[in-house]
Amino acid sequence: MTVYMMQQIHANAWDKRREQFILKEVCRGRRALQILAAEHRTAHVAETQFTDTTDALLHNEDILFSQTSWDGQSSIRHSRLPDSVDVLPQTQVSSAFAELLQTLTEPLSHLPQDNPVAVLLESSSSLPDAQVRDLWQQAWLESDLTPPMAFIPGHGLMAVDHWLDYRIQDKSVLLVIALQIAPRQPDNTAEVVTGLLLGNRLTQKTLPPIALLHRPELSRPDPVALQEKVEQAIDWVPLRTTALQHLWLAGISGTSEGYQCAIVAQGNPPLASVDPAIGIHNINEFLGNPGRAAPWLAIAAAAQAISRTPAPHMIISGEQDSESVWITVVSPLASHKENTA
Template sequence: MPIYLDEVPDDMDNVPPPVTLRWLIFLLVILLVGVLLTLWQWTGDRSGMSFWFTALGLPFCIWGIMLVFRHVGYRLELNGEAGWNHECQNLKETEIERGQRFSWVLDTWVQTLAGRGTGSLNAAMDLAEPLLKTAPPRAGGIPVRHSPMTDFDSDPLALDKALEKVATRLKNTLALLPETLPCWLMFDCDAGLTAEKEAEVLQLLGQKSGRELRRLSAHGMSALDNWLDTRWDKPSVFIALAIKLRPSPQENDAEAIASMVLCNRKSHQFPEAVRLHRPQRSDHEALTKNIKYSLRWAGLTPDLIRRIWMTGEAVTDRPELNKACEDNALTLSLTDDIKNIDAVLGFAGLASPWIAVALAAGVVQEQGAQMIAAQPEPGSEDIWLASITAEERQKDVIRE
């Protein structure tokens, strides 16, 4: 589940101790009332032990008992305050520890109109020439400005061939990891496939990879977020596969297939693996606060972020991201360091966060820490933020 530090209750303020002056004044008042009531109601001889005890001793005893109870209550409040603050601090530390979990990016693969692999897509982003073109949809109809993958226009088996390449790449990556590692699969598909066809895709991946792939019920970045929560204690692999091949695309859509292999431990077989830190869910109104959290999960200061990859109209068409960068003192050039993936490739929908991660992971070694800001669903206000770093760590290394 996402981390929300704002929901952790605040510490209680110091409990005020009894004020001595007030209690002394109260003592004088209660003694005066005791004397007046005794003089008013006393019918016998106004002398002796009984009279003076009733007039002064009894009010003093009552005051003393009330003072004792007040001090006992004060001590109980102090203990309650200390316990509350201790629980709040423990909860805050636990949430921060959860937020600082990350995964190692072992392999990324993207197929778009720009070509196969992240190298061709990075080259297209450097050129900054839009790949969008006006063409009739594959299902027919009015021409739409989008970026279709032309391999799928005439070959009915193009998807099967592409998935076989994904499965082969997946097999080669998993072959370098211990066979005992559990593998979890996040599969998102927006290609108009039937349930039977999707089952065939999953079966193909399992057969070709040679591993048992356990499908996660969550989708997108939420699946990664949940995997970091529920599978952190034991080494495991997270596999993301997202397919967007709409027969009837929307304006500015992009077709894409993106796959990614992540691991929650460092493997000596992948010395150049980079780190994908816990994604932080936000909306456009809370970007300032959540960018700060995303930096905190990665242990980064604002000046260390070298580039932001953004996708989704909630990010690209609104000024909140630029304002959030300014509020967090990110020293980025709006023209050179904030890359709009949609302006070049088009909007790849549910595949867009993984494309952004693949692009960032491809340049983080040379350029420094990267960040993504992705809106996977046009109808949703959810914006996922995540940092990618390339700092080396030597502990928690898997040895065969």
């Protein structure tokens, strides 16, 4: 009896430790970032200023047609920003940064002057990355914004996943700047500029969020694997399997394995609840491939749509130089509080 009781105590202690570990990992997985501001500019606008093009994106307004590219090639099927004709790429990038900072000055100005701003800069351009970074720093200095700014390493939604793991209690806000201007191979591409201001729910109490960006999941191009990741992505929110109303496909070639897997997933819950007539938005089809800006454009559009009509959106986006895809959810503000795990 004594031996049995000792074994039982040991087993109970192991079960309790395992339960605590699972709970901690679930809470860690369900971390999310506040979306404090979301701006985007595409060829849907006729003027140079940042204006709300969310309706055009939600209605899949097709502006992908053959035209002369930035480097003078004729009959290239792509979409161009309205002020890109006869403008040098470096001038266009500088103007885009200046205009984007004008729209972001208002939320950034409400932050404490010593509140750090971490910048993730993503660029698909014929300009070298170092030159694009220099142009951003120049625009930041000319904007007279006072918060200290520093670049962070990484790219795409991997940077969000890393931030949720290691910087969830950081006082810094995360500013994502993504653009594709004058791409090296313009065929079937889209010129876009996107800005997202993200904050930690544990530390950011100054600005009111408009939506939440949840933990992304990376899937290999396999139907079973992608279905599992889609289900995991909605579980991180968490959502009912019938809750999704919009699906964004961004930066995924129609001939890729990842795209075929995404099509298969649309026939299964939770994506089966999305109305294909009005709820599916394949950015590559009506705008062109936004390159590295693809996931950020979809997230910004989803956040702006949620600010009008609260409903969860899922984004499936391509991974650069890979057949794999990322899956994430943008949701209206949740009632539950952030866990410190």
